[in-house]
Amino acid sequence: MDEQTDNNAVLRAKKRFMVVIVGHACSLKCKDCGNLDPYAPADTMVYSMPDIISNLDVVLSHLEIAQVQVQGGEPFLHKDLPDLIKYVTETRKKRLLIATNGTIMPKFDFSLLKNERITVRISDYPVVKNIGLQLMKELEKAGVQSRVYEFNTKKGRWYNKGGVDVPREDNDEIVSSRFENCDNKHCLTLDNGKLAHCSRGVISERIQGYSSLQTDYLTVEDTMDFRRSLYKYVKEKKFITACRYCLGTNESDTIEPALQLESFEGKTNKMEAQARWPGKLKNLLSRK
Numbered sequence: 001m002d003e004q005t006d007n008n009a010v011l012r013a014k015k016r017f018m019v020v021i022v023g024h025a026c027s028l029k030c031k032d033c034g035n036l037d038p039y040a041p042a043d044t045m046v047y048s049m050p051d052i053i054s055n056l057d058v059v060l061s062h063l064e065i066a067q068v069q070v071q072g073g074e075p076f077l078h079k080d081l082p083d084l085i086k087y088v089t090e091t092r093k094k095r096l097l098i099a100t101n102g103t104i105m106p107k108f109d110f111s112l113l114k115n116e117r118i119t120v121r122i123s124d125y126p127v128v129k130n131i132g133l134q135l136m137k138e139l140e141k142a143g144v145q146s147r148v149y150e151f152n153t154k155k156g157r158w159y160n161k162g163g164v165d166v167p168r169e170d171n172d173e174i175v176s177s178r179f180e181n182c183d184n185k186h187c188l189t190l191d192n193g194k195l196a197h198c199s200r201g202v203i204s205e206r207i208q209g210y211s212s213l214q215t216d217y218l219t220v221e222d223t224m225d226f227r228r229s230l231y232k233y234v235k236e237k238k239f240i241t242a243c244r245y246c247l248g249t250n251e252s253d254t255i256e257p258a259l260q261l262e263s264f265e266g267k268t269n270k271m272e273a274q275a276r277w278p279g280k281l282k283n284l285l286s287r288k
């Protein structure tokens with residue numbers, strides 16, 4: 001978009017941060033994954049990096065934000081992640097948060113992450129595959145900022161957003177209140193050229209088998225219409241069809257985090273996890 005067009009523009013939407021999904025492939029199989037990743041279709045596992053960057057480039061021309069939050073699945077599984085890191089922090093000069101589940105040691109040179117704009121956020125999930133502490137030490141050695149993420153709620157638990165089989169809620173009042181009270185409604189998410197209020201909202205129709213309305217998400221395109229729609233979408237937040245099939249975030253309905261599907265090798269193992277995250281995780285795990 002050239003300068004002249006930009007000056008004529010309608011108002012630019014503003015957000016503190018936005019989420020960018022690089023694909024739904026994950027090294028864990030959490031049975032209660034809020035984004036339903038273990039059930040995501042095969043064609044959503046790894047998105048093309050040139051496509052991700054070109055969609056993000058368009059969105060950033062129309063949206064004012066301070067921080068991009070990269071998520072999967074597990075983002076360190078994406079072999080071209082360095083391209084996105086460079087684009088966000090060097091080309092766009094935005095802050096970047098990489099949200100990892102702490103099970104993957106990235107193969108690329110950590111000097112790429114040594115930048116005051118970058119933070120790696122490591123979830124200390126109680127799973128056998130968790131190498132979060134080791135990852136954190138390696139990052140620290142390389143001078144990279146990182147921090148531990150103690151799950152979603154303040155009590156080290158996950159919100160129970162419900163699984164694939166959440167029955168449709170037809171009562172608009174209930175769904176509206178679910179949305180209004182949902183912490184995730186602020187997580188504007190870019191997923192394969194679509195933007196929605198939350199990350200579950202973009203992918204769940206394909207997993208839960210319902211049809212979205214045209215107004216549920218925006219398709220990214222470099223037009224003034226898109227800019228207008230984005231401004232409206234961000235300003236006048238309303239529940240989306242995904243909220244009919246999701247229980248939202250409710251402090252009184254929380255569950256144990258990262259329980260693995262039975263068949264999966266990375267199954268939950270509190271004893272082993274406690275040994276890997278001495279002290280700190282032990283305290284977290286002892287909470288009810």
Ligand code: SF4
Pocket residue numbers: 161178179182183184185197198199200201240242243246247248249
């Ligand atoms: S209630 Fe709606 S906004 Fe909240 S996580 Fe579920 S689908 Fe997303």
